[in-house]
Amino acid sequence: MLFNRLTKTRDALVADLPGLTRDRHYGHGKGASRPYLVVDTGGFEPVVTEGILHEMAKQTLQAVAEADAIIFVVDGRQGLTPQDKIIAERLRRDAQGRGIPLIITVNKAEGMNEDVVVAEFHELGLGLPVAISAAHGEGVRQLIEDVLVHFPEAEETTDESTPKIAIVGRPNVGKSTLVNRLVGEERVIAFDEPGTTRDSIYIPLNFHGKDYTLIDTAGIRRKGKVFEAVEKFSVIKTLQAIEDAHVVVLLLDARQEVSDQDAHIAGFILESGRAVVVGINKWDNLDDYTRERTKSDFDRKLHFLDFARMHTVSAKDGMGMAPLFQSIDEAFAAAMAKLSTPKLTRAMMAATAAHQPPMNGLHRPKLRYAHQGGHNPPVVVIHGSGLDGVADSYVRYLENSFRTAFKLRGTPLRVQLNSAHNPYADKKPQVLTASQENQRRRGRIRMKRKYA
Ligand SMILES: Nc1nc2c(ncn2[C@@H]2O[C@H](COP(=O)(O)OP(=O)(O)OP(=O)(O)O)[C@@H](O)[C@H]2O)c(=O)[nH]1
Numbered sequence: 001m002l003f004n005r006l007t008k009t010r011d012a013l014v015a016d017l018p019g020l021t022r023d024r025h026y027g028h029g030k031g032a033s034r035p036y037l038v039v040d041t042g043g044f045e046p047v048v049t050e051g052i053l054h055e056m057a058k059q060t061l062q063a064v065a066e067a068d069a070i071i072f073v074v075d076g077r078q079g080l081t082p083q084d085k086i087i088a089e090r091l092r093r094d095a096q097g098r099g100i101p102l103i104i105t106v107n108k109a110e111g112m113n114e115d116v117v118v119a120e121f122h123e124l125g126l127g128l129p130v131a132i133s134a135a136h137g138e139g140v141r142q143l144i145e146d147v148l149v150h151f152p153e154a155e156e157t158t159d160e161s162t163p164k165i166a167i168v169g170r171p172n173v174g175k176s177t178l179v180n181r182l183v184g185e186e187r188v189i190a191f192d193e194p195g196t197t198r199d200s201i202y203i204p205l206n207f208h209g210k211d212y213t214l215i216d217t218a219g220i221r222r223k224g225k226v227f228e229a230v231e232k233f234s235v236i237k238t239l240q241a242i243e244d245a246h247v248v249v250l251l252l253d254a255r256q257e258v259s260d261q262d263a264h265i266a267g268f269i270l271e272s273g274r275a276v277v278v279g280i281n282k283w284d285n286l287d288d289y290t291r292e293r294t295k296s297d298f299d300r301k302l303h304f305l306d307f308a309r310m311h312t313v314s315a316k317d318g319m320g321m322a323p324l325f326q327s328i329d330e331a332f333a334a335a336m337a338k339l340s341t342p343k344l345t346r347a348m349m350a351a352t353a354a355h356q357p358p359m360n361g362l363h364r365p366k367l368r369y370a371h372q373g374g375h376n377p378p379v380v381v382i383h384g385s386g387l388d389g390v391a392d393s394y395v396r397y398l399e400n401s402f403r404t405a406f407k408l409r410g411t412p413l414r415v416q417l418n419s420a421h422n423p424y425a426d427k428k429p430q431v432l433t434a435s436q437e438n439q440r441r442r443g444r445i446r447m448k449r450k451y452a
């Protein structure tokens with residue numbers, strides 16, 4: 001339930017039965033000051049040594065082993081149980097061993113006195129619990145900010161001129177073979193068995209005189225709307241590599257149909273906002289008929305990646321590497337493009353002149369100027385009035401107009417609308433940093449205690 005709330009997905013199993021989530025699920029965390037990844041686990045019975053509960057416990061421990069922070073969820077309605085104490089002890093050991101934060105949260109706290117619910121769990125010695133209601137969304141944002149406080153804001157200190165290229169795709173499509181081919185040696189293990197690569201590996205590459213960092217990743221699959229790991233390797237490392245990259249090469253296998261799996265991985269990449277180049281691998285030894293059919297099939301099924309270039313390659317023979325890198329360079333340049341305010345505003349004016357934004361009731365939204373709000377992916381922020389009423393389809397039209405005007409190939413592009421409702425709207429809204437918010441909240445709780 002908390003997972004669904006954090007990732008804003010609805011289809012993970014939710015029912016009032018213990019033990020429904022059996023595998024680990026992965027998703028993009030939303031609604032906080034910064035992006036993060038969430039791993040959901042099943043109920044945790046650390047002392048059971050066989051059967052499904054034991055399998056679930058193994059999944060949980062695997063998640064704990066790959067996480068950067070642990071949230072221990074207890075049930076406020078049920079109250080503190082002996083089981084909670086055992087789990088708390090186990091998680092404390094793991095968290096301390098790995099030097100990662102462990103945060104305890106009391107769920108189902110809606111309509112209850114916060115101080116009373118958290119008090120009894122305080123004795124677990126995991127610090128002051130955060131009271132939440134996952135079902136109602138209460139306290140959830142605070143919980144995440146409390147976790148994020150432990151992670152300093154990422155500084156952009158890395159050398160942004162060296163493109164980081166993540167090679168991503170289903171298991172066994174030939175990612176490691178491609179990496180080896182490019183670096184010209186058996187740098188990573190490639191083998192005809194899904195699950196060969198178990199961790200992300202960063203490898204420097206000089207290709208035609210230019211420097212890159214390649215990231216070989218573990219093949220991932222996905223079930224429903226969330227990623228899952230049936231194998232023991234680290235899905236989260238692959239998802240992090242996508243986040244960390246400038247350009248993702250989505251590698252597909254020409255000998256297999258495009259599946260939902262590929263589309264799901266592509267969806268995750270899109271959500272991350274990363275630039276994409278599609279590589280259809282294993283193009284060697286295919287007859288012309290199969291090639292034609294495969295190409296049109298892939299084109300059709302991956303139409304939502306229409307901004308990305310597609311190449312046929314053979315990692316085994318080294319065919320198609322130079323064109324692939326041309327597109328990688330192009331996508332990198334587009335993702336990092338600097339777009340000046342006058343040019344953006346001119347492009348915006350041209351777009352609105354060709355197609356006015358539709359009326360919203362009696363008013364027509366007024367777009368005044370545009371500036372760049374970020375890169376990787378490029379974000380275009382439009383200022384004006386009445387922008388709340390602009391339809392999504394019109395936003396997409398604007399996206400396409402900017403993409404065409406600036407010839408941005410290979411990267412997603414985001415358009416944000418900022419309405420000026422009042423004279424202060426152009427000023428930055430007062431946003432507290434996570435630690436300030438945290439302090440404020442702790443202060444509030446202390447206040448309540450004092451006067452209770
Ligand atoms: N015919 C052909 N076979 C290939 C090609 N690229 C890779 N293979 C074969 O596909 C198999 C899997 O290759 P890997 O490079 O290990 O695949 P991977 O995507 O890294 O797999 P995981 O690490 O398990 O996700 C190996 O047997 C390779 O020899 C290619 O271009 N053509």
Ligand SMILES: [Mg+2]
Pocket residue numbers: 175176177189190196197217218219
């Ligand atoms: Mg591999």
